[in-house]
Amino acid sequence: MVDTPTLFIRIRRWTALTTVGALMMAGCVAEDQSGGSAANPSEPSGEDATAAEDRTSEPTFLTTRTDVTTTGNRQVTGRGSVLNQAISVDLPDEPLWVLDWPSDEDKSWLVTLKNGDAVVVTENGELVDVDDVPADVASGGPPLVTVNQEGPVVGSAHDGQSIFGDPLPDSRVVVFRSPADETVTAALVGPTDRYAHDVLGDPLEASAVEVIDSTVDEPVLIEVEESAVIEGISPLLADVDDDGFIDVLVTVSDANVGAKLVAYRLDGTLIAESDPIGRGNRWRNQLAVGPIGPNGEVEVVDVRTPHIGGTVEFFRVVDDRLELVAASEPNFTSHVIGTRNLDMAVMADGDGDGVLDVIVPTQNRKSLAVLTRNDGGVDVQEKPVDGTIKTNLAVRDGAQIAFAVGTSGGTAGDALVIWPALDSAN
Numbered sequence: 001m002v003d004t005p006t007l008f009i010r011i012r013r014w015t016a017l018t019t020v021g022a023l024m025m026a027g028c029v030a031e032d033q034s035g036g037s038a039a040n041p042s043e044p045s046g047e048d049a050t051a052a053e054d055r056t057s058e059p060t061f062l063t064t065r066t067d068v069t070t071t072g073n074r075q076v077t078g079r080g081s082v083l084n085q086a087i088s089v090d091l092p093d094e095p096l097w098v099l100d101w102p103s104d105e106d107k108s109w110l111v112t113l114k115n116g117d118a119v120v121v122t123e124n125g126e127l128v129d130v131d132d133v134p135a136d137v138a139s140g141g142p143p144l145v146t147v148n149q150e151g152p153v154v155g156s157a158h159d160g161q162s163i164f165g166d167p168l169p170d171s172r173v174v175v176f177r178s179p180a181d182e183t184v185t186a187a188l189v190g191p192t193d194r195y196a197h198d199v200l201g202d203p204l205e206a207s208a209v210e211v212i213d214s215t216v217d218e219p220v221l222i223e224v225e226e227s228a229v230i231e232g233i234s235p236l237l238a239d240v241d242d243d244g245f246i247d248v249l250v251t252v253s254d255a256n257v258g259a260k261l262v263a264y265r266l267d268g269t270l271i272a273e274s275d276p277i278g279r280g281n282r283w284r285n286q287l288a289v290g291p292i293g294p295n296g297e298v299e300v301v302d303v304r305t306p307h308i309g310g311t312v313e314f315f316r317v318v319d320d321r322l323e324l325v326a327a328s329e330p331n332f333t334s335h336v337i338g339t340r341n342l343d344m345a346v347m348a349d350g351d352g353d354g355v356l357d358v359i360v361p362t363q364n365r366k367s368l369a370v371l372t373r374n375d376g377g378v379d380v381q382e383k384p385v386d387g388t389i390k391t392n393l394a395v396r397d398g399a400q401i402a403f404a405v406g407t408s409g410g411t412a413g414d415a416l417v418i419w420p421a422l423d424s425a426n
């Protein structure tokens with residue numbers, strides 16, 4: 001699958017850095033080809049892999065998020081499978097969000113419920129109430145979990161906005177941290193109602209993305225055209241063109257041609273953009289960036305028109321274009337219209353062979369599909385889940401990945417459906 005030593009090292013280091021859900025997500029692009037030192041988080045770093053991995057032991061940086069990583073890139077490595085038999089645990093109400101709950105045993109899940117409660121589901125299927133939940137989360141907003149000296153704490157996914165002057169009210173802050181502790185922090189800003197599509201939970205979308213690079217004096221404001229908006233709830237930080245430099249990916253929409261994917265450098269210059277869908281009120285949900293191509297090529301994955309029969313699309317940077325290189329049949333979704341849950345699909349191994357796939361609900365949300373790139377397109381495997389998927393697809397990453405989703409209408413009514421981590425002996 002992986003065709004170059006450089007990519008192999010990158011993947012291994014990404015695994016190590018995300019195994020504990022750490023904040024520092026730098027290893028994937030921090031390879032030093034020249035032996036020079038790191039002057040900028042967007043440049044190859046001089047730190048070796050050992051130094052980078054040692055930092056993951058710092059517990060204050062532990063965090064779990066519904067968008068899987070702090071960079072907003074919903075991609076993890078390791079082996080996992082959603083095609084195996086799952087375990088269902090009864091819940092007292094409809095689930096909204098699910099997160100890895102990093103307890104001592106590390107096999108529990110946090111579930112927030114429609115009635116405002118939050119519970120931890122333990123490995124034994126016991127439910128433990130969680131008392132301290134922010135108002136934003138109790139009213140249905142996305143949670144995140146941080147770990148302090150007393151243990152896991154529930155926060156809001158909207159925490160951290162205050163460093164931005166004019167944030168989109170529901171923007172998530174994304175962070176990339178280099179091995180040298182340099183950071184890139186970004187959020188969507190400049191709320192506007194000038195594009196009346198209104199499918200992401202309110203009438204407001206962003207007019208710009210603000211990038212705070214700790215090695216640069218001033219924040220960079222990347223504004224889109226006056227007819228357009230950034231239609232999402234966060235930017236995505238990843239090396240879109242696989243040149244060793246971190247980039248910013250957003251979805252730009254307008255009333256005439258609908259949504260397109262656009263990648264910028266940290267200084268705001270354009271790297272590449274996809275074709276737009278071609279008509280207004282047609283959205284695409286950018287999901288992840290990673291080496292998912294049939295020979296390990298870095299590709300950008302989205303779900304095109306997730307509300308009306310979504311197609312999973314795969315793009316590569318070719319000159320100044322994000323060129324469509326493969327697409328599924330239109331049978332998938334990663335978003336329910338009107339909600340803020342854009343986290344129903346991930347790029348991760350979904351069939352247990354250790355090779356990256358896209359795991360995404362089918363349009364009726366009664367199955368999960370595992371999509372694997374092949375030379376000509378996409379292979380699809382599907383597995384029914386117990387009920388209809390109501391939440392994000394939660395991931396506990398590591399060498400062996402566990403997954404969980406909340407469902408309603410299954411054999412147990414409301415339930416948490418869990419795919420435990422594969423036995424490492426398998």
Ligand SMILES: [Ca+2]
Nearest residue numbers: 239240241245
């Ligand atoms: Ca790049």
Ligand SMILES: [Ca+2]
Nearest residue numbers: 349350351355
């Ligand atoms: Ca796989």
